[in-house]
Amino acid sequence: MDEMTRLRELRADAPVPDRAGLAPGRERLTDAIAGDDGRRTLALRLRPMLRDWRIASLGAVVAVTAAALVLTQVVGTSTPEPSAPATVVGDLDLSSPAAALHRAADHLERQEAPPEPxxxxxxxxxxxxxxxxxxxxxLSAEVRETMQWSYNPDSWxxxxxxxxxxxxxxxxxxxxxxxxxxxxxxPEEPEALLAELRKVFPTGNGSDGPRETKDAHSFRALNVLLQSYPLPPAALARIYRAMATVEGIGVTGHLIRDATGRQVIAVTRAYDRNTRQEILIDPVDYSYAGEHEVVSRTHEVLGPDDSDGPDRTVQRRGDILREVARTRAAVVDRKGQKP
Structure with a gap:
């Protein structure tokens, strides 16, 4: 009998713990971006790392340090690890996006809404x-002093x-x-909800890159809002039900590992022919847990001059181009306070 089976049997009759109970064990070293007393920290996090008119200002930092950036293939991120269960257990249903997201919505609709902060x-x-x-x-100390952002695992x-x-x-x-x-x-109705979010988070005019399709726009708008905290449970339920209707949406049929090693649900959608976006959801309380940008097709990436020189690299299927794991989120009474 493997360890995961023993663990499931051990807690078979135990109540599902809430996030507060799980959080201490999940807390890991994380990074954030500081600036404008935290205002723009959230702004940078809220946008996926797109490669057209939506590229966040962090791209300038990445460009400066591009020589140091190494794309790392994370084995087991999109396939179960040997020690992980081959299929999900408990009340999870990852057989389809609708099944997973409606199950999450059902759970959230039963939760009592805390007061607005x-x-x-x-x-x-x-x-x-x-x-x-x-x-x-x-980065050297001299370069760090010139940067407008700094590494900090926490933000307020x-x-x-x-x-x-x-x-x-x-x-x-x-x-x-x-x-x-x-x-x-x-609104409650998914199509109306998505239309409203596309108005709140508008698309570009096409001058800085290809215009988003309606469904790509909807997925990005949902991703932006999901990264906000807090959101009323009933509202989050409506968001998940609407997400299930977006054309091209998918769900990985097993829990995957995030940047901290936690098992999470991955809701996916192709970004282009070579990459996909993954919105990560906590399988216990169905809160937002992070995001991935993953290579879905092995391909070559040309250097700045499109030559056959040393700048030509290969991105392989499964490579993680971007990963963010949210390990804690809370409402606190003052800046610097931790829950």
């Missing part, structure tokens, strides 16, 4: 991004930020309070 409270986030951590550690974002709400320069950025209220007011 007060205007004077803060949102504490702890996340891990291995590439950013690696890049920061490889003010819940009520009037100055950020009035800044319309970034169409993807919403404060925590704005996101909470946007989610709370979303």
């Amino acid at each position: 007060r205007a004077d409270q803060w949102i504490y986030l702890r996340e891990e991004n291995p590439d950013q951590e690696k890049q920061w550690k490889e 974002i003010p819940y009520d930020d009037k100055a950020a709400e009035n800044d319309t320069s970034d169409t993807d950025y919403r404060t925590a309070r704005e996101s909470y209220r946007i989610a709370a007011e979303l």
Whole structure:
């Protein structure tokens, strides 16, 4: 009998623990980006690493340190590890996107909604991004002093930020309070919900790259909002039900490993012919748990001059181009406070 089977039998009659009980064991070294007292930290996290008009400002940092960036193939991220169960157990159903996301919605609709945070409270986030951590550690002290961001595993974002709400320069950025209220007011019907989110997070005009399709736009808008914290449970349930209707959506038929080694649900959608986006969901409480950008097809990447020189690299199926794992999220009373 393997260890996972023993573990499942041991806790077969035990109640499912809540996130607060699981969080201490999950806390790992993570990285975040600091700036504008935390306002733009969330803005950078909320956008997937797209390679067209939506490229976040972090791309400039990555470009500076591109020589140090190594794409690492993570074995077992999209296939079960030998010690992991070959099929999911318990009340999970990963047989289809609709089954997984509707099961999550059913669970969330049974949860009591906590009160909306007060205007004077803060949102504490702890996340891990291995590439950013690696890049920061490889920078010299002199270079670090010139950077406008720093490596920090923790961040605090003010819940009520009037100055950020009035800044319309970034169409993807919403404060925590704005996101909470946007989610709370979303319609029940999936098509109407997706249409509303596409208005809230508009697409580009095509001048900086290919325009998004309707479904790609919907998936990105959902991803942006899902990364906000907190969201009312009933609103999150509506979001998951709407996500299940997006054309091209998928779900990995087994739990995968995130950047910290946790087992998570991966909701997937192709970004282009070579890569896919993965939204990671906690299988216990169905909260947002992070994201992946994964190579779905082995292909060559040309250097800046499209030559056959040393800049030509191969990205192999399963390579992780970007991974973020959220290990803690909470409402706190002051900046610097940890739950």
